[in-house]
Amino acid sequence: MGGAERVMATLANEFVKRGHQVRLVTLKKAVSAYELDKRVEFIGGGADINSGNFLIKRIQMISAVIKGTLFYRRQLREYKPDIILSFLTYTNLLSVINNRISRVKYPVVVSERCDPRKRSKLLIKLCNIVYPLADCIVCQSKVIQDYFLNKNPKSVTKVIPNPVNEECINKEEIIKRRKLIVAVGRLSNQKNYDLLIDAFSDIANEYSEYRLEIYGEGPERERLQKKINRLGLNDRIQLMGTKTNVMKHIADAQLFVMSSNFEGFPNALAEAMASGLPVISTNFPSGVAKELIIDGENGYVVDINNREQMADAMRKILGDPLTITKMSKNNVLLREKLNVKTVANMWENLFNDILEKRTKNEKN
Template sequence: METLLFYISNISKGGAQRVITTLSNHFSEKYHVILVTTTVGEGTYPLNPNITHLSLDFAAEDIKANKLTKNRKRNIRFKQIIQRYQPSVIITFLEREILRVLYLKPQLSVPVIISFRNDPNVDYSSWLQRFAIMRLIKRADGIVFQTPDAKQFFTGHYSSKDTIIPNPIHPTFLKERAIGSRDARIVTVGKLFPQKNHALLIRSFAHIASEFPEHTLEIYGEGELRNSLQQLIDSFGLQSRIFLKGVRNDIEKVLEQAALFVLSSDYEGVSNALMEAMALGLPVISTDCPCGGSAMLIRHGVNGLLVPVGDERALVESMRSMVNDPVYAEALGTVARKIRQEVDPQVVFASWESFIHDVVSMGKEIDE
């Protein structure tokens, strides 16, 4: 195994983008790594200079072209890249990129590993998308799932080698927390998109704001809902208590002394932000969102609390119980830190490398 090719839409902010760049950087120390992105442009996450970064879009006319022309050109360029670099394996994340690679698979003569990073019920929600993935998934040589629920979605439609591998977290989240009392801050991290349902968290905090006048809510992330979320905050008159903090590159520093981390998403794969908060030893609350990532991480009442998706009353009561009883909250956070043993980067890298080797070796045996 000499050359690994990773393929994703872009390397801007996002959980899948973070994971694929982390894997690319790690494996580039040992193998030749090619990172292909569909769109052109610099990414948020830094790349090791050893990595060959290529894009399927590289000219102004690509942006202006109609959808069919754009996809045809992208397919041609992807095949050209494969022919030129002859990778040992292709590893691809995200729904559109997975469909592209599986569609082209008979023309590539390269083992393909696909990895689903979100709830497949959402990613393949239209009948056409679902029909396409169910027909094409059997072309994959290996499949990496994040949760058993995601795997269950495809049961009966493939016979490929599969595995479940958690996301690696950055080593900065593995450090010991400085001894001292926690700040009166409730925090969350995530794009300001509908999926994250920050409005639920804002409304829930508004219910308990008068009970806990020293506490604030900090929401880290950017996105299309910033204005509407700010309007919601303003409607409660909580401009001095709830803050949209934007993006931070040192998020571990603002998280580690917080009183509580809350994930209010309607759906997730496995939330990187939730894992990072747990690794730092924060008390955590999460919605029990599909496709089962939060439930895979949290044992309710042992290392955190789970609440039903969209259940404002349940979230209010869980937040109240945590803030009211900091000793209980701290006990949950202490157990939550044990997640580090599962998501330590070296453990995750070893799992990925072993799986990649198995898939490549299996492909060679078939060829022989």
């Protein structure tokens, strides 16, 4: 139930609609939080890591690696794919390494779904060695593409954004907006909701009719609730938990805020914009916020952990109804740029280029 999983499900559904055969493979159990077309073959390896005991968990991890590798190799032997598309770090590494040691070679495309610099030193080094061996590294922003090219100029890279799933956004015209600021994402350190709560507390007296709603669950819930209570804002800030079709529920808010310390390509931000919400985002290192947002036109980008900038950006938007209307109209235009068909075309063109290049090499 994550952003990468949602994109994989969206692409799989679109590819089978176009007449392609798709086998979606997970090393865990074949359970999807997102609807899959019946024509998508969904296969699970059944790997399970669920123990709270440190030693048992490590044993389960080793077992899962062995079991997952054997399962994956068996899938390749049975299916004989034209091309392999892999998401997420460990499966990316598995796909490329397996391809290097296998007798039969398949084209492998790996997709970097988060900021590759936000990992352990060992994992960063391993990815920098292994990823360039893939037929292509697909990145979600120019910043991340430049990172991989700086590490290895011979790497084949391409930037492809996430598609916006039309079922997850609001398309209804908003007649009247609620005096509401919203945020969506896991309650974790990464999302830095302390920044958002502090910035809201700075403008709370100026905008006394406004509330802040944060949608999501996670390990930070208890601590964040105590902070909200300590600030005396428990009647103004609500931790709303998870909600299905959240963008359709919050589309009539005045403002969407992303306060994260780091992100890959945040679906929540793109979906909020495509739903017509004015937005504020931190300038997280992957560079996606700067690529999506033009200051003053469809939102504002502020420095990470900069409480003053965040509060000022809130004032600029909430204090001017004309700005809200302009930003809303401009953000709706993102629907076409990140349309599923548009993004799927980019993937399909990449696959065709790789297969044509491979065919030419084989002939030579």
